Amino acid sequence: MIVIDPPNAAGHGRLWSHLASDTSFEELHAFARELGIPERGFDRDHYDVPSEWYDAAVAAGAVPISSRELIERLVSAGLRRRKRR
Template sequence: MTVLIDPAQWPAHDTLWSHLVSDTSIEELHAFAGAAGIPRRSFDIDHYDVPRHEYDRLVAAGAEPVSANELTRRLIASGLRVRAKDRRGH
């Protein structure tokens, strides 16, 4: 099981956000997020958006901290990355 989290650096709604992904399966990601109490509404196609105040708790729960570049690279390599143009159905 490998769930990854990048640093909270994405601004929105008066806070910074991290991305939580799995490089194994979406099912694994949902299971980890559910066990950690992350609401399903935080899921966005291939990742969960999590506020910075959750970062340390998720790392303590087993998420592997990686850079944003490493997270993206590993998500792409896993075949689970959904690109923006794929979201539009093109």
């Protein structure tokens, strides 16, 4: 399932959502391509999506969930990729 959290991450003068899949990266990449999200928006285990694109992502089938639930789903699915330190 494709999920998206609310646009609450600030960066580069705007707010961002995180688009992820709790099934596979293949599903996530295919959904992002259909929406026209550039590949450069992929960050380890999710796509960064500007707030202006949130409604379009939901209209295309992304399920709105909390940021906490998004992380929990990635971890449960074994798809969470943490930043290297």
